[in-house]
Amino acid sequence: MEVIDEIKAKARALLENGQVECVIGYGLGSLKVRPAFAYTPAEVERFVWNSNCNQNLVNYLNDKKDRKVAIVAKPCDVRAINVLIHESQVKRENVYIIGMACPGMEWQGQPEARCRHCDQRVPVMYDVLIGQAPNVSVTPDDYADVAALEAMSSEERLAFWAREFDRCIRCYACRQACFGCYCFECVAEQLDPQWVGIAIDLPEKQLFHIMRAYHLAGRCVGCQECERVCPMGLPLSLLNRKIAKEVAELFGGYRAGADAAVAPPLATFRKEDDLE
Amino acid sequence: MIQTISRASLTLWLDALTRDYTVIAPRRVENLVLYKPISSAEEVVYDFGRTGLSAKEHFLPMMQSIVNIHKDQNGLILEVPRLGRSQVIFGLRPCDARALRVLDAVMLSEPADAYYGERRKNTVTVGIACKEPQEGCFCTSMGGAPDDEKDLDILLVEMNDGYAVKAVTDGGRALLAGASLSEADAPPPVSKAPEALQLPTLETWQGRFNEAYWARLSDRCLGCRLCAYVCPTCYCFDVRDYAENSSEIKRLRCWDSCQASGCYRLAGGHNPRPTKRERLRQRFYHKLVYYGQRFQVDLCVGCGRCVVQCPANIDIREIIADVAGQ
Ligand code: SF4
Ligand code: SF4
Ligand code: SF4
Ligand code: SF4
Numbered sequence: 001m002e003v004i005d006e007i008k009a010k011a012r013a014l015l016e017n018g019q020v021e022c023v024i025g026y027g028l029g030s031l032k033v034r035p036a037f038a039y040t041p042a043e044v045e046r047f048v049w050n051s052n053c054n055q056n057l058v059n060y061l062n063d064k065k066d067r068k069v070a071i072v073a074k075p076c077d078v079r080a081i082n083v084l085i086h087e088s089q090v091k092r093e094n095v096y097i098i099g100m101a102c103p104g105m106e107w108q109g110q111p112e113a114r115c116r117h118c119d120q121r122v123p124v125m126y127d128v129l130i131g132q133a134p135n136v137s138v139t140p141d142d143y144a145d146v147a148a149l150e151a152m153s154s155e156e157r158l159a160f161w162a163r164e165f166d167r168c169i170r171c172y173a174c175r176q177a178c179f180g181c182y183c184f185e186c187v188a189e190q191l192d193p194q195w196v197g198i199a200i201d202l203p204e205k206q207l208f209h210i211m212r213a214y215h216l217a218g219r220c221v222g223c224q225e226c227e228r229v230c231p232m233g234l235p236l237s238l239l240n241r242k243i244a245k246e247v248a249e250l251f252g253g254y255r256a257g258a259d260a261a262v263a264p265p266l267a268t269f270r271k272e273d274d275l276e
Numbered sequence: 277m278i279q280t281i282s283r284a285s286l287t288l289w290l291d292a293l294t295r296d297y298t299v300i301a302p303r304r305v306e307n308l309v310l311y312k313p314i315s316s317a318e319e320v321v322y323d324f325g326r327t328g329l330s331a332k333e334h335f336l337p338m339m340q341s342i343v344n345i346h347k348d349q350n351g352l353i354l355e356v357p358r359l360g361r362s363q364v365i366f367g368l369r370p371c372d373a374r375a376l377r378v379l380d381a382v383m384l385s386e387p388a389d390a391y392y393g394e395r396r397k398n399t400v401t402v403g404i405a406c407k408e409p410q411e412g413c414f415c416t417s418m419g420g421a422p423d424d425e426k427d428l429d430i431l432l433v434e435m436n437d438g439y440a441v442k443a444v445t446d447g448g449r450a451l452l453a454g455a456s457l458s459e460a461d462a463p464p465p466v467s468k469a470p471e472a473l474q475l476p477t478l479e480t481w482q483g484r485f486n487e488a489y490w491a492r493l494s495d496r497c498l499g500c501r502l503c504a505y506v507c508p509t510c511y512c513f514d515v516r517d518y519a520e521n522s523s524e525i526k527r528l529r530c531w532d533s534c535q536a537s538g539c540y541r542l543a544g545g546h547n548p549r550p551t552k553r554e555r556l557r558q559r560f561y562h563k564l565v566y567y568g569q570r571f572q573v574d575l576c577v578g579c580g581r582c583v584v585q586c587p588a589n590i591d592i593r594e595i596i597a598d599v600a601g602q
Contacts, residue, residue, distance in 0.1 A: 170531075
């Protein structure tokens, strides 16, 4: 059976036997692959599976809290589900994971860089696994982009980020697309007290991005959804990768969501922790 | 007989204009092409298709102080910031020009918005016709056309070695005074137009307001502000006062969006449009129903920006077809 037929068969069965009320998968859109929500077996027919299924759909689980849903999830997406479970946003028993062995995704016609470096082609957790892990040679991530950033003087780095952040229009697509940005009211929009003004100006943009990056420290799974949706082409992953690298260095190679059994270091407190 | 301008003369003319006007034109900003002020004609990008953002920010800035308040020993002084120089928007597309007329309906009807009005009055638009539609374009469905001159001061249409020039208004004619024009017999090539969609009737729209369609559509909407911010006709804003220190206060007006979760939240916390369903539905009813009822023109010009840029592929053309369908 083709991979897509296996996905459809599973999704249909889950809806037919009432195990879930909705299956979140990928469907064919007017211009691109887009999220598809199937509530009936017939709606499963629109599902697709190909190398343009980049989007991390886990964000939509935040809208379906306490509902029984199934989701088509790549290994990186499953890491995001793991983070949400650890943070008590999603209950494991409410989510049926249609885990995909991942061949790697493409973006704008090119294999995604994150996929070239990805060594986890089978999800860490699933209810059903579909597809075969591809036999690809993976080049380990050398963090060359982060190293280039670290090689700059602090003045150069400040100028680099000011230039990038300046293009931001505060449309918040990055935040809204991120599974980890589920705060009911973002600090960047809170009115009383107002921590960040409404000005679409460099200081506010800078504050928003630095705050968001820190709030995702140890939680960002590197899905790069934020960067793909940004209409202004901000290199948001560079910021997230810098922090992910720091977290890995400080906490014994920790990778957000990569191990269902390991509690997130920044959400854990032990008396013996070195607070420096 | 038509008037033409060679590429070389166009460059000279634009450079001359930068001396008296803020000239805004499509230019490269990293990997994007945006309408931004230029200091020389060299910066202009001609093969841009469609810019990432519209030229709206030059009429409704993303952020603008509407009153500066200074406090000193003589008391309070209120100062209204004024537009420094008149502006020329070069390379505007006919749909983006139409968007200005559409915005005029709400912004200039009484009580008129003085800030918008000042910018409108002090701007001359020089359009370039689209040779062919871009992915997502549907101007012809919304009353426009890729070579529509009616909302521009000057329209340029690309020809072999330059542009056909048509001064549409007196303002356009005056701006062309310094340009070196020639004449040609053959008309410029005709633009390829996108196919027009069938628009739903008012009754159809009204009949569909409570359908499950809107909840299902909003399932995949992220509730971001991208569609509103890239749109040439969306005009929501928020206003707030900021004290820079004890004697300087600014009243800032900034872009806002009807898709933001807090956009309709009232004092006391009630939100009449509490979920993405109501907010997304409002976006399309405002654009394609309510605005037309009030101003006899729809609040969408079919520029296609939201179509190609929405991360969730919420496609207004598809919505028009879905609502019209059956
Ligand atoms: S890459 Fe971006 S969208 Fe994905 S988890 Fe990290 S911050 Fe969120
Ligand atoms: S998506 Fe891009 S432009 Fe929008 S708020 Fe995020 S960084 Fe800024
Ligand atoms: S329609 Fe698209 S661009 Fe608009 S708020 Fe929803 S996801 Fe964002
Ligand atoms: S609603 Fe979309 S297509 Fe219509 S004018 Fe706005 S951005 Fe363009």
